[in-house]
Amino acid sequence: MQQPWFSSYEARVPHTVDVPAATLDTFLTESARKYPYNTATNFVLSYLLGGRYTVGGEMTYRQLNEQVDRFANALYQLGVRKGDRVALMLPNSPQFVIAFFATVKLGAVVVNNNPTYTARELKHQLEDSGAETIVILNLFWPRLKEVQAETPVKRVIVTHIFDTLGFPSSMLVKAKQRKDPAWVDVPAGPNLFFYKDLMAKYGPNLPQVSISPDDTALFQYTGGTTGLPKAAMLTHRNLVANTAQVASWLTNTQPGAEKMMAAIPFFHVYGMTVSMLFAILIGAEIIIVPNPRPIDNVMNVIQKERASLFPGVPAMYIGIVNHPRVADYDLKSVKACISGSAPLPMEVQEKFGQITGGRLVEGFGMTEASPVTHCNPVFGTRKNGSIGIPMPSTEAKIIDLDNGEELPIGGEQQGELCVRGPQVMAGYWNQPGETSETVDADGWLHTGDICKTDSDGSFYIVDRKKDMIIASGFKVLPRDVEEVLFMHPQVLEAVVVGIRHPTRGDDTVKAYVVAKEGQQPSADEIKQFCKQHLAPYKVPRDIEFRTELPKTMVGKVLRRVLVEEEKQKQAAKAAPKPSEQPTPA
Template identity: 40%
Template sequence: MSDMNLGREETRVQRPWLASYPQGVPAELPDLGYSSLAELLEKSCSLYADRKAFSSMGKSLTYRQLEEQTRKVGAWLQQIGLVKGDRVAVMMPNILQNPVATYAILRAGLTVVNVNPLYTPRELAHQLKDSGAKALFVLENFANVVQQTLPHTDVKHVVVATMGDLLGLKGHIVNLVVRKVKKMVPAYSLPQAVSFKDVLKQSRDLQLKPMQIGREDIAFLQYTGGTTGISKGAILTHANLLANKQQISLWMDAAFLNKKRPEVLNFVCALPLYHIFALTVNSLMGIALGGHNLLIANPRDIPGFVKELSGYTPHVFPAINTLFNALLNNEDFRKLDLSSLVLVMGGGMSVQRPVAERWASVTGTHICEGYGLSETSPVATVNPLGRSDFSGTIGLPVPSTDIEIRDDDGNSLPLGEVGEICIRGPQVMPGYWQRPDETAKVMTPDGFFRSGDMGLMDEAGYTKIVDRKKDMILVSGFNVYPNEIEEVAAGHPGVQECAAVGVADEHSGEAVKLYVVKKDPALTAEDLKAFCAISLTNYKRPKHIEFIAELPKTNVGKILRRELRKPTN
C-alpha cells in the first residue's frame, strides 16, 4: 500500500526485529480490507448477527441488535442536521449505550470525541470547545457537569442516557438503585436534552443516509490524557484504526498457531472505552473478530468486578499494571478458575515484573506487554503473544511499523543506547487537532512520532522503556528512571504499590523519594531502604520514603507522578 510507505524513502531504517517475528507474521500489512470503520461494523454485524457483541450487568446486545440500534441512532443524528465531519462527544462509562452511540456516530459520517465521564467542568469545557463538538451523549450521573459547561460550548444537542436504558425490565430497578439508594445522580437541569430511549423511539422510521466515508476521513479525536500538560486532540483517521486493527489481528493469528482458537473470543473490557487501549483492543478488535465483550462499568469496585468475572469464560484480557495488581490482592479473584485465558495484554503503563510473576502463578497465563499511545491508535509494539515468560520489554514493532531510538538532536542511536522512542507507521496520527505548533514538536520531517518515552533497543529488536522524559530524576548528574526504582520496591512482600519521584536536594540536585501504599502494616522505611539497597546502586536508592493511603491516579489507573511532585505546603 503506497500510502503506508510515505516518508520511508527518505530514511531507510534497520529492522533487527524482523528476525524475531512470530511465524507467519509479515513485515508489511496487506490491504486494509475496508474503506471505513462503518463498513467493518456493518460486515461484522451481518456475518455474526446472532452472536453476543457486548454484555453489561447481565444484559447482552447481539450483533443484529447492534446494527439496528446504531442505524437508528445514526439516522437520528443526520436528521437533527449534523453533516459529515461534525464532531459528537461521548461521555459514558462502559455501558451498552457507549458502543451504540460510538458506532452510530461513525455510521452517520461524523467524528467521535471520547470524553472521560469524571472530568471536571473546566476539563470538559476545554475538550468540547477545542473539538467544536455539536452534540453530546452523556450518562445522567454526569449531566450536572454538562449543565455547568454547555453555555461555553458549541454543543446544541444533548442525549441523556440512564444506566438502565438497555437492560429491559431490570433497567427500572437499576435506575431506582442508582438514583434513590446510591444517590449517584446529582440534580441537573438540561431542558433541551433528549433521553436515549426517546432517540430510539424517534428514529424508528428514519432511514440512515448512506455516506461516502473514506479512509482518510477523521474517525476519532482522541484527547491525550493531559498528564503532561494541556489535553490535545490526536486526529485518528479510519485508516489509522483499520491499520492498527489489522496489525493486532496478524499478531493474534500467530498466537493461535500453537493454541486452539475458541469459536467465539470472549473479551474482558475493564478499561474504559473512551481510552484508546480499550477502544481498539476491546471494542474494535472484538467487532472485527465477531467476539463478545463483557463491559465492566466500574473496575475500581474490585469485589463487583470479580463477581462479574466468576460467571464468564474469558479468553482475552487487556489491562494495566495497577488493575492486575488490585485483582491479585483480592482473595476471591485468586480462587477463580481462569484456565480459559488465552491472551492477557498489559499496556498503558509499565507492567512490573513482580506483578507479572504473581499473575502467572495465580492464573497460569503470562502477561504479554505491549506499548502505544493515543497518537498511535494505540499499538506500536507488542511481545509475541505465545511467549511463556515475561520479557520485561515492550516487544517488537508490529507490521509496517518502524521504531528508532533517537537523541535530542534527532540522530539515530546504536542498539543498546538510551534515547527517545520514535515511531513511524500507518497507525500514527496525521497530527493534533488544530494545533500545527504542537504537531511540529512531535512529528519529524521523515514521518516519525516522537513519543516522549525513553528506551533502548536490543540486538533482537526488542525495546525496553526506561521512563518518560519528564519523569526522569537527575541525581548528581546521573539519570535515574522511576520505573526501575518502583519495580525493585514492588518486589518487597510488604508493598502493595509505589511511585518514585525526584525531590530537590541541596547536595545532589535531586534525590529519589518513594511513595508507598503498604500491604503489610508493619513495614518500615528502614526495612524498605535495606531491601532496595540489595538491587540498586547508591544514587538510585530512595533517600526519602513516605507511606500514604493511596496513590493519585487517572481514571484509567495510571499513577500521576506529577501530583506527587507538587509541594504540600
C-alpha cells in the same frame, strides 16, 4: 525491509498487515452480516445480593447494527453532519458502542471525554474540539450544565445506565439507582433530548454519506499527565490499521467464538481499540463492565461469563494475583491478555499465568499511535522489563538524545524511541507547532520515551524524558528506582518523583509506596534495601507510605499530582505564620 525483531515473531504473525481501504463502520456491518445472531454486547451490572446475582442485558450483532442505524438517523435529524464533532461522556455501556458507531457512520468525529472530568476539564475539551453535540449519562449532566454556556455545545442527549436493558433488569436497576444519593433527574429543556425517546422516534433509515479512510474518526485527547491535553486526530485508516495489527498478533483467537472482557474504559484509546474495535472486528461477545472496582467484580464476571480475552492494566492483574481469595474463583477461561499503560512486573505475568492457564504479556502504545506499537509475543518469549517488539507494519528506532542520530539496535546506548506506521496520527487538532515537534517530516513519531534495545530487537522503556530527575548533578531515571522498590517483598506499588529542593535548586528523590496487605515496612527498611541495589544518589531521601496512588482511569500513575502536592506543602511551609505577620504601622 528485514528487521532484527522479525526472528522473535511467532510463526503465524506476518511481518506486515494489509490495511483494507475501509472505514470503521464496516467492522460492525460485516460482523452483523457474518454473525447476526451472535451476542455482540453483554452488559453486566452487579446490583443484587452483594453482587452474587448479576443484572444486565444482551444484544445480538443484528440488533446492535440496527440500534446504531437508528441513533445515526437521530443524530442526522438533529443536525449532525460529516466532520461535526460529537462528544461522548459515558461509562462502558451499550450506549457508548452505539453512539460511537453512529457518529462514525455519519462521517462525524467522536470526541472521547473522561467521565471523571471536572467541569473545568470538560469545558476545555468541549471548547477545544468545537463539539456542538454531546451524549452524556444523566449522572454527569450537572458538570456539563455548569459550563455549557461557555462551550459550543448546542445539543445534549441524555441517557441512563438502564436505557438499553429489557424487563425486568431495567426496572431493577432503575429502582436501585433512584435510591442512590448520586442520582440526577435531568429536567426537560430546549435542545435537550433523551436517548430512549430518540431511539423510539427514529427508524434505521441511514442517510447516504460518503466517508474516506483518510477522514478523521476520533479526537482522542492525550492523558494530560504532563500538561494541558491535546486532541490527537486519528483517522479511520489509523484505527482500522491498528485493529488489524492487534488481530494479527493474537494468533489463537477464533472469530465469532471469543468473549472479550471489557473492563478498561472505552473512552481511553487502549480500551476503545482493543476491547471494542478489535472485539467487533472478530465478532466477539463484548462483556461490558461499567466499573471494574473492586477487583472482586472483575473476577466474578470472568468466572460467570467465561471471558476468554482480558486486556487490562497492571493494577488489575496485580490486584488479582495478590487477592487473598483468588483461589476461590475459576478464571481458567482466560487464554490471552495484553497489559498496557504502565510497566508490568514479570512476577505478576507468571503468577497470573499459573492462576488462569492463560498468557499475560506487556505491550506499549501511545494515544498518537491509535495506540499499540509494541508487544511481547503472546506465545513466544517474554522478556522481563521489555515492552516487546514492534507490531507488524511498524518501524521503530532510537535516536541520540543530543544530536538525534539513529543508534544501533542491540547497543548499550539509550535514546528516544521513535515509531512509524499506518497507525500514527494525522496530527494534533489546531496545533501545527506541536504536531511538527512530535511527528517529523519523514513520518516518525517522537515518543518522548527513553529507550534501549537488545540484539533480538526487543525494546525497553527506561523512562520519560520529562520525568528525569537531576539529583546532586546526577541524572536519575525514576524507573531504575521503582524497579528496585518492586523487588522489596513488602511493596505492592511504588512511584518515584523528583521534588525540587527549596534552596539547593536541584531535585530530591522521593518515593511513594503502597505496602502489601498486612505488611508495614518502615522508611528506614526501604532505604536500606535501596542502598543494597542502587548508587547512593539514586536512593530515595524521602519515603511516603500511602494506601493508594493517584491514577488515571486506566491505571497510569499521575506523577504531576504528587509533584503538585509537594509544591503546595513547600508553599505552606514558606508562608509566614499569623504570629510572624508584620504589625501594621
